[in-house]
Amino acid sequence: MLIETNGCDNTSLLVRYDEYWPYSSTLVIYYHIRERERVLYEEHLVTTSVERWLQYDFLLHPLPGLHEVCVQMTSTPHLLQRLCRVIVNHSECPYPQINNSTVYISLTTYIIVLLSYFQR
16 A cells, blocks of 8 residues: 655555455545544545555545544455555644634534523
């Protein structure tokens, strides 16, 4: 599995089998962003059948954390595997931190407005 990035925006994933690989394989590909052990974002990218190789391009989400792609082979039960690779980390793409206080203030304001509406 090879991964190439175009800056901090785009990624190309290449999965290639040995030329003598006898099986057609179904691959499930996930993209996730982690901060230590906590998953901040997860996206199912594609489930597809692959004969010899697959190239899949996708956008990176501008969230701080460790960006990874995981590929799981599901068509051959005796070879069920999951392989994960790091795309970019904090030092390679220093995305801005998310300010959670703004989200909490907005949610609190919404709840207060909603409660005042129902008290009428």
